[in-house]
Amino acid sequence: MGRLSIDAMRGYLGRSIASLNENKLRGLLAEIDFRKRLGELGFADRVSVGGWIARRVGAGEFAHQTAAFFPEMLAADIDYAAGRVLPDPPHGLHTICSTFHQTGISAYFLAGTVAADNDADALSWHAVQLGLPTEQHYQPFPKCVEGQFALRPGRYNFLRHHADTSRIPDTAIPEEFAKEHLRVPFQNYFMSEISDVDGIFWGEQFTYPLEIKEKTPAPSNKLGPFFGLDVGPFVKLAHYVARRGNLHSLFVVREIADLETRDLVNWWFITFEQLARFASWFPMAGGTSMGGGRSAVVCIPKVEFRELNRANLDAL
8 A cells, every 4th residue: 555644744744844934834825825716716727736946056067957846746545556557747737848848947747656654755756757749758756867967975864854844734735745755855866956836827828937925015115015025036037037938937926914814815916027127126135034044025016916817817
């Protein structure tokens, strides 16, 4: 048998996540609510699960190779025993990954097999590259991307933490677990600069990697009410757009009334082109980042965002 319980997944996350600060937790919950909102609007089949994007590192090699990875979300208490027939990748992901391939990003879908019940360390991943004109087959991961990234010279313990994951709701555990369990073997094997992908939206005209945040607007005499975006995610969105083609990007905001209740005010989004046009040229000191340190934020006037509704999504 090859089943993983929610408790087994949660236990693994406690070892792999360095710290679950308030900012990281709010971002995770915003991703869940965003997919729910898209489902309500009839766009559930137009957004991918979250994943990772990684770039080669090294002098003269930095960012010369980029790959994206999207894991199968493993449901709790379902048999994923070795030898099972690995699933076909989601149809929409084929289209998304074709766009990635055209811009020079290798994109993979990963499916898992579990060798022993409730043992997260017994989970193995198998990858198939998407977006190519010929049929591809599953291969063991991460060895299948050997040659694209430099090998890590020594093993590093990515499972040394003791984070309190009790505040992550059970409904969010499977996707977060799949993403984390995929990241750890990759980083154990290769050196890279790696960042998460909150999801990819498949529009009528373009493909949009997503950056999803939960925010309250801040006041400014110069800008009016604005939303802030950390410099790191801003640069990542710029990287997508710099590749041109049909690859664009969106910054999505779940506006809340306050940090205590997290009551929803409205959903907003802005394309990177509009974001880059209207963002303040001078970053502002922000709060605690996802990694726990202090951040610098790019400030974008709230008035330049569009409401996340069916009509506006249809126009993308």
